[in-house]
Amino acid sequence: MQVETLKDDLNWTREFHQHLASCSRHYASQNESARAKHLFGYLADHDQKLVKVLGGFKKRLLPMP
Numbered sequence: 001m002q003v004e005t006l007k008d009d010l011n012w013t014r015e016f017h018q019h020l021a022s023c024s025r026h027y028a029s030q031n032e033s034a035r036a037k038h039l040f041g042y043l044a045d046h047d048q049k050l051v052k053v054l055g056g057f058k059k060r061l062l063p064m065p
Contacts, residue, residue: 007062014054021047 021044028040 007058010054010058010062014051014058017047017050017054021045021051 024040024044024047028037028044031037031040
């Protein structure tokens with residue numbers, strides 16, 4: 001994806017963090033170590049919060065016409 005505008009950048013960043021959250025949830029469920037499960041769970045939660053924040057930022061900064 002080529003980033004040309006702020007909207008493109010926000011979309012790319014949201015998608016990236018959504019993918020990271022999904023991967024982290026997958027690794028948390030596949031890992032046998034309790035410490036690793038907690039770490040991946042934390043990372044998934046953190047990335048999901050970033051997705052939400054970026055979505056709100058996009059709505060406030062770039063309202064739809």
